[in-house]
Amino acid sequence: MATHAATDHHHADHHDDHDHKPQGFMNRWVFTTNHKDIGTLYLVFAFIMFCIGGAMSGVIRAELMSPGLQFVEPYFFNQMTTVHALVMIFGGVMPAFVGLGNWMIPLQIGAPDMALPRMNNWSFWIMPFAFTVLLCTLFLPGGAPAGGWTLYPPLSLQGGSSVAFAIFAIHMMGISSIMGAINIIATILNMRAPGMDLLKMPLFVWTWLITAFLLIAVMPVLAGAVTMLLTDKFFGTSFFNAAGGGDPVMFQHIFWFFGHPEVYIMILPAFGVVSEIIPTFARKPLFGYQAMVYATASIAFLSFIVWAHHMFTVGMPLGGELFFMYATMMIAVPTGVKVFNWVSTMWKGSMTFETPMLWAIGFVILFTIGGFSGLMLAIVPADFQYHDTYFVVAHFHYVLVTGALFSIIAAVYFWWPKWTGKMYSEKWGKFHFWWTIVFVNLLFFPQHFLGLAGMPRRIPDYNVAFADWNMVSSIGAFGMLCTPVFMFLILWHSKKHGKTATAEVWEGAHGLEWTVPSPAPHHTFTEPPVIKASMLAHGDPTH
Amino acid sequence: MATAQGKHIYYVPHGSKWPAVGTIGLFTTMIGAANWLNEVSWGKPAFYVGVAILLFMMWGWFGDVIRESLKGMYNSQVDVSFRMGMMWFIFSEIMFFAAFFGALFYARMYSIPWLGGEGDGALTNFYLHSGYAPAWPTNGPDAIGGAFQTIPAWGVPLLNTLILLTSGVTITVAHHALRAGHRTQLLVFLGLTVLLGAIFLFYQAEEYIEAYQHLNLTLGSGVYGSTFFMLTGFHGLHVTLGTIMLAVIWFRCAKGHFTKDNHFGFEAVAWYWHFVDVVWLGLFMFVYVL
Numbered sequence: 001m002a003t004h005a006a007t008d009h010h011h012a013d014h015h016d017d018h019d020h021k022p023q024g025f026m027n028r029w030v031f032t033t034n035h036k037d038i039g040t041l042y043l044v045f046a047f048i049m050f051c052i053g054g055a056m057s058g059v060i061r062a063e064l065m066s067p068g069l070q071f072v073e074p075y076f077f078n079q080m081t082t083v084h085a086l087v088m089i090f091g092g093v094m095p096a097f098v099g100l101g102n103w104m105i106p107l108q109i110g111a112p113d114m115a116l117p118r119m120n121n122w123s124f125w126i127m128p129f130a131f132t133v134l135l136c137t138l139f140l141p142g143g144a145p146a147g148g149w150t151l152y153p154p155l156s157l158q159g160g161s162s163v164a165f166a167i168f169a170i171h172m173m174g175i176s177s178i179m180g181a182i183n184i185i186a187t188i189l190n191m192r193a194p195g196m197d198l199l200k201m202p203l204f205v206w207t208w209l210i211t212a213f214l215l216i217a218v219m220p221v222l223a224g225a226v227t228m229l230l231t232d233k234f235f236g237t238s239f240f241n242a243a244g245g246g247d248p249v250m251f252q253h254i255f256w257f258f259g260h261p262e263v264y265i266m267i268l269p270a271f272g273v274v275s276e277i278i279p280t281f282a283r284k285p286l287f288g289y290q291a292m293v294y295a296t297a298s299i300a301f302l303s304f305i306v307w308a309h310h311m312f313t314v315g316m317p318l319g320g321e322l323f324f325m326y327a328t329m330m331i332a333v334p335t336g337v338k339v340f341n342w343v344s345t346m347w348k349g350s351m352t353f354e355t356p357m358l359w360a361i362g363f364v365i366l367f368t369i370g371g372f373s374g375l376m377l378a379i380v381p382a383d384f385q386y387h388d389t390y391f392v393v394a395h396f397h398y399v400l401v402t403g404a405l406f407s408i409i410a411a412v413y414f415w416w417p418k419w420t421g422k423m424y425s426e427k428w429g430k431f432h433f434w435w436t437i438v439f440v441n442l443l444f445f446p447q448h449f450l451g452l453a454g455m456p457r458r459i460p461d462y463n464v465a466f467a468d469w470n471m472v473s474s475i476g477a478f479g480m481l482c483t484p485v486f487m488f489l490i491l492w493h494s495k496k497h498g499k500t501a502t503a504e505v506w507e508g509a510h511g512l513e514w515t516v517p518s519p520a521p522h523h524t525f526t527e528p529p530v531i532k533a534s535m536l537a538h539g540d541p542t543h
Numbered sequence: 544m545a546t547a548q549g550k551h552i553y554y555v556p557h558g559s560k561w562p563a564v565g566t567i568g569l570f571t572t573m574i575g576a577a578n579w580l581n582e583v584s585w586g587k588p589a590f591y592v593g594v595a596i597l598l599f600m601m602w603g604w605f606g607d608v609i610r611e612s613l614k615g616m617y618n619s620q621v622d623v624s625f626r627m628g629m630m631w632f633i634f635s636e637i638m639f640f641a642a643f644f645g646a647l648f649y650a651r652m653y654s655i656p657w658l659g660g661e662g663d664g665a666l667t668n669f670y671l672h673s674g675y676a677p678a679w680p681t682n683g684p685d686a687i688g689g690a691f692q693t694i695p696a697w698g699v700p701l702l703n704t705l706i707l708l709t710s711g712v713t714i715t716v717a718h719h720a721l722r723a724g725h726r727t728q729l730l731v732f733l734g735l736t737v738l739l740g741a742i743f744l745f746y747q748a749e750e751y752i753e754a755y756q757h758l759n760l761t762l763g764s765g766v767y768g769s770t771f772f773m774l775t776g777f778h779g780l781h782v783t784l785g786t787i788m789l790a791v792i793w794f795r796c797a798k799g800h801f802t803k804d805n806h807f808g809f810e811a812v813a814w815y816w817h818f819v820d821v822v823w824l825g826l827f828m829f830v831y832v833l
């Protein structure tokens with residue numbers, strides 16, 4: 001495509017339409033190229049998916065509340081565990097972070113929009129249709145996928161009609177993710193305002209840059225893995241069939257080569273969010289900014305060489321077990337750098353505890369618990385005991401719920417006044433936090449005990465010895481099911497009756513996003529801002 | 544470049560219906576394919592309708608971009624965004640092929656020797672696959688798909704390697720001609736590249752026919768057939784796409800869409816062509832020769 005430097009043939013109407021929103025529903029939301037509207041679409045979609053996935057976890061915990069079979073058939077129970085995971089990972093956490101990235105990255109680097117705005121629209125609009133394909137399997141003969149979200153063959157290939165639907169849904173999600181990630185990389189590398197050097201970027205931008213790289217590197221590998229499943233089932237290939245010289249374990253290797261970086265895809269942006277919030281409410285610059293950037297990059301690199309710790313018990317040569325054990329443990333080093341830097345940022349800060357800060361501190365403490373249980377799981381001989389027990393379930397829910405999800409909620413409270421121009425109710429925001437803290441720990445902490453005592457995961461019934469802690473866990477789950485309702489009501493009330501927010505919103509806020517009015521106009525930074533030191537959260541623009 | 548003193552000069556498009564068309568196309572394709580595989584009658588037609596919608600979307604979307612570009616609405620910053628988009632797209636394609644190369648290496652390095660009793664696999668071999676001697680090529684202990692022969696590397700595959708390498712030279716000559724403003728040379732050498740791509744595909748098709756009709760080498764020939772056809776098949780699909788893209792670019796060159804300094808569309812397709820070329824070298828080495 002021919003391009004002409006510094007031309008003035010662009011749309012003349014584009015200068016003075018700072019808050020000119022397209023008219024009509026279709027123009028505003030379906031044909032949109034605006035990063036803020038697309039960000040909103042992603043966040044609303046993620047919220048709906050969190051509710052659907054949450055409802056499925058309600059079914060799971062209701063069934064597990066007491067021993068024996070109460071509410072659902074075992075096969076339906078398996079569908080619930082499988083689809084709950086797929087919905088929460090691909091429909092909830094990932095789109096929520098893409099939505100936050102869409103909203104905030106252009107605002108934080110002083111760009112007029114994403115680098116490729118039309119592709120941005122396509123990335124989003126594929127998602128609802130991908131989940132239509134996935135969720136419609138619940139109503140097909142044979143039901144939804146029930147072999148676990150990891151889709152291990154041969155079990156996953158024994159499903160009914162759902163196999164092809166699930167695989168094509170994953171292909172659609174992958175296409176969406178790859179395009180979204182390409183857009184984010186191009187935006188960050190090419191659209192920064194003059195003076196916004198790489199090592200002056202907010203950490204949320206840094207973590208998203210690295211996350212986007214991970215996405216482009218591993219989503220195609222997942223696409224390859226599920227394509228091999230598809231051809232094994234429908235076209236007679238033998239990738240995962242030992243009789244033909246293949247190996248079911250090979251699927252696990254390829255899947256987890258995607259799956260482990262995927263774990264960091266879901267947590268690195270969370271690290272970024274927390275690294276924005278804690279300095280704001282500690283009223284101190286982030287401690288060890290550069291160390292945080294390098295730690296993020298180190299985690300991303302290590303995430304490619306640890307995948308087999310998900311499959312220690314499957315049968316691997318001893319050398320492999322040792323390599324993956326030590327490589328996994330090394331991740332604790334850069335992660336420890338991060339946790340200590342957050343704590344050091346708070347050290348002697350002028351701390352206040354507004355709602356986003358509470359969620360961020362909750363993140364630091366509870367995510368660290370998830371990190372420690374991860375270290376326990378990394379020890380090969382110990383993992384032989386823990387593998388496929390509720391200990392694993394407790395571990396990854398600590399990192400995903402009290403980690404990723406907490407940071408998403410923190411980010412929404414943190415940036416909500418910038419998005420809408422309205423403050424939420426601090427009282428009810430704090431209520432939301434404390435309610436969640438109580439019930440999320442009731443829900444997931446006992447699962448550590450259950451797992452260590454030997455309760456297997458992905459089962460609808462269990463030995464009566466596990467009854468007490470399962471009851472506690474289910475009570476926690478029912479408490480957690482209220483939280484999306486709270487959040488919805490708090491945000492709804494804020495939108496209707498909230499106090500008007502200032503541009504800066506928070507006393508200690510630094511960064512370009514706080515220099516634009518609240519609510520952020522439909523178009524921002526149509527001319528690149530001139531960056532002053534006071535506008536930056538990190539670094540001095542004169543250097 | 545966007546500069547601090549300059550006016551806003553980055554082109555941000557105002558809404559587009561093409562992504563929505565693309566979404567409908569992709570959804571129809573995927574739902575159609577899933578139903579087709581599940582032997583639902585409307586699956587196959589739905590799949591083709593979806594593909595048609597996707598092609599219509601590409602025609603319209605690329606058309607919009609070309610028109611905007613010709614009107615001079617893009618500056619060098621937009622150009623860099625396009626370049627980054629294409630580079631990272633090619634990187635994602637490389638990782639897609641990496642999954643299949645990984646499967647090939649894993650089968651050859653680990654699963655076949657283990658089935659043959661190496662390492663911890665001695666008892667498995669004794670009880671389950673007694674008498675199976677690990678070798679490559681193989682269709683596994685149960686000889687899935689029956690006895691087969693392989694395509695010799697030094698016949699058609701070598702020829703195809705030379706064809707693709709030559710096409711890499713011709714597209715580079717065409718690029719130099721474009722930059723030097725030698726229009727006839729550009730059209731001839733770009734045309735030659737399209738032709739070489741088509742010849743490659745012809746030989747690849749011949750090879751598949753030979754494999755299926757005479758060698759009993761099929762997609763169902765155990766793990767050898769699986770890796771052979773999935774790797775060469777996806778590569779062939781990419782050569783097909785690349786050839787179509789080159790042909791489109793030939794017509795755009797003929798219409799005079801590109802200038803000496805501004806021809807990203809040409810370069811993007813050239814990058815893509817080099818990418819399928821490099822993947823082929825990997826295939827030739829690891830699928831055919833070794």
